[in-house]
Amino acid sequence: MDQRNPPVELRLLRYFVTVAEEMHFGRAAARLAMTQPPLSQAIRALEDALGVALFARTKRSVELTPVGADLLPEVRRLLADADALRPLAQSLARGEAGVLSLAFVSTADYGLLPSLLRDFGARYPGVRLQLTEATSDVQIEELVAGRIDAGLVIPPLPPRHAAALSYLPIAREPLVAALPADLATQLGQGAEEWADTPVSLQELAPAPLVVFPRRLAPGFYDIIMGCYGAAGLTPRIGQEAIQMQTIVSLVSAGMGVALVPQSLRNLRRTGVVYRPLSVEGPFVETGLVWRAAEVSPVLAGFIDIVRAHGATVPATWFALKS
Structure with a gap:
């Protein structure tokens, strides 16, 4: 001075x-x-x-x-x-003012995220949100680097970061099939945007599969591949895309079929129909992850909102197999 x-x-x-x-x-x-x-x-x-x-x-x-x-x-x-x-x-x-930097996977945008943001905004109107859409792997790196406060991700998560991070499961939902309307008609499924008539993986197997690259979404990718494997099938990868909107758009263009979380039925695209799978499950989980040692009052308030939604699976870590 x-x-x-x-x-x-x-x-x-x-x-x-x-x-x-x-x-x-x-x-x-x-x-x-x-x-x-x-x-x-x-x-x-x-x-x-x-x-x-x-x-x-x-x-x-x-x-x-x-x-x-x-x-x-x-x-x-x-x-x-x-x-x-x-x-x-x-x-x-008190966590009633400040900034919360939150990242989210694209699958959360059509079911989980809007309800969380609506509830959080109603309880904490003075908090400013900074939202970023990113794949789970990018979110973890951003979180460890301190560039975001929390993320909505799909496990499993890299074990090298497990000790420094906390994870809270939020939602667990079944996968459904997204297929081109003309293929649905050929399979006798009709062209309704959504119907309860299930479709089998055997019926879908001849069509190319549109999926996330494994390097960017290993958990989601492995769930889908495990579903085909359990049916004794090996899918033919047609296209890969890193955003759910792009995957559904490729299905709309007739590039193949996709297995997507059930909430993706809210993503309407002309020429795409959604059908439940004839097998029980598989399920995809979405959870909140944050740095264990850095819980600000604003983040604590958001975690409270997440807990209020109720987890349907045990709050445990899922680690990648080496």
Whole structure:
């Protein structure tokens, strides 16, 4: 700090505003519960600190100088900001204000995410959300690097980060088949956007499979491949895409079929129909992950919202097999 230009005390600024409002040192001193001489000395100290005259004084009157008049609204603004610091700090401590940086997998965008954001926004309207769509692997790297606060991911998760992260399962939903409408018609499924008539993997096997690349979504990829394997089938990979919207669009274009979470029925595309699988399951899980040692009040509030949704699977870590 420059000792030649010490910071101006808020106390002196409050004195200045009071004198400016009263235009009388005696009345201003009475409002401030002090005597007039210390108030006059304080105003002179403020003028000395600022290097300008704020008041023009005579024996009979006190008036603001042009500089004082121009400075008055700025001082009032500064004091209002200072007065707001305490309630802001209390709101931050309660998690009622601040910023939450949240990433999410594309599958969460069509069922889980909107309800979480709606509930969180209703309870914490003063919190600003920064949302980023990313695959699970990217989210983990961003989380470990401290660039996001939490992420909605699909396990399994890399074991090298398990000790530093916490994971809370949120939702577990079955996979359904997304297939081109013309293929559904050929299979006798009809072209309704959604029907309860199940389709078997044997019926889907001749069609190319549109899927996430394994390197980006190993958990989701392995669930799908395990489903085919359990049926004694080896799927023919037609196309790979890193966003669920793109996968469904490729299905709409007749590039193949896809297995997607049931909530993806909310993603409507012309020429795409969704059908349940004839086998029980498989299921895909979505959970919240965050740095275990860094839970801010804002993040704690979001975790409470997540817990309120209720997990349907045990809160355990799922590690990648080496």
